[in-house]
Amino acid sequence: EPKTVTPVFLPAKTVTPDGAETPQQAIDSFGAEGGVGILSEGIYTYDAVAPAMHLTTPVIVRGAGRDKTVIDGQGCAMRAVTLANANAVVVGVAISNCAGGTSQAGSAAGMGLLVTASGGTFTDGAVIGCTNTSGVGAAAALGGRISHSFIRYNKARSGGGLYLDG
Numbered sequence: 001e002p003k004t005v006t007p008v009f010l011p012a013k014t015v016t017p018d019g020a021e022t023p024q025q026a027i028d029s030f031g032a033e034g035g036v037g038i039l040s041e042g043i044y045t046y047d048a049v050a051p052a053m054h055l056t057t058p059v060i061v062r063g064a065g066r067d068k069t070v071i072d073g074q075g076c077a078m079r080a081v082t083l084a085n086a087n088a089v090v091v092g093v094a095i096s097n098c099a100g101g102t103s104q105a106g107s108a109a110g111m112g113l114l115v116t117a118s119g120g121t122f123t124d125g126a127v128i129g130c131t132n133t134s135g136v137g138a139a140a141a142l143g144g145r146i147s148h149s150f151i152r153y154n155k156a157r158s159g160g161g162l163y164l165d166g
Contacts, residue, residue: 010060011035017042023053023061023071034058039093041068052080055120058087066094066126066150073098073112073130081113083120083144094126098137112137112154115144117165126150139163 012035013026021029023044026037034057041064046052052071053061063069069092071080080095095112112130113122115138122138126149130137137154140146142165151162 012038014038014040015044016040017044022046027053027055027057027059027061030057030059032057034060034087037061039063039069041065043070043072045072045074046076046078046080053090054082054084055088055090056084058085059089061090061093063091063093063125065092066124068092070094070096072096075099079111079114081122082116083114083122084116084118086119086143088120090120090122090125092124094128095138096126096128096130098130099132113139113146115140115146117141117143119143119145121145121147122149123147124149126152127154128152130154132156136161136163139165141165 011030015021015023015026015037023037023039073080075097077099080098081090098112111132112127115122127138138146138151154160
């Protein structure tokens with residue numbers, strides 16, 4: 001007998017670079033059930049007060065494309081994006097100009113992007129121009145996925161590009 005599949009519709013919000021709401025505020029507004037955050041084309045800047053995005057719930061963040069939606073760290077010592085949920089997804093976003101600080105040292109720190117052992121997926125994106133004394137531009141622990149993405153021009157005295165654990 002055929003099974004009936006009931007579609008699930010997640011709440012969605014569109015965020016713009018000059019809007020009143022930051023990407024993180026949109027993500028937080030979804031709660032534990034998650035949702036879809038749509039990042040319009042443009043450059044999103046952040047500072048050392050908080051990361052641009054820390055995903056701990058099943059959230060999908062969709063940019064307009066890695067060449068159109070950019071999270072710019074402006075050289076601050078705070079990681080741009082952390083995925084810490086198995087069902088968190090970031091697609092079509094570039095991360096650039098992140099600089100690691102003492103809290104980010106270590107080869108698996110992921111100055112621009114960290115996909116933790118909890119999982120998550122970063123796809124069709126880019127991590128470009130992140131620097132640190134040690135560490136890498138992007139890191140994925142066992143269970144995390146980075147696919148179809150550019151990892152370029154990241155520099156460190158020890159490390160630099162991509163770290164995969166597991």
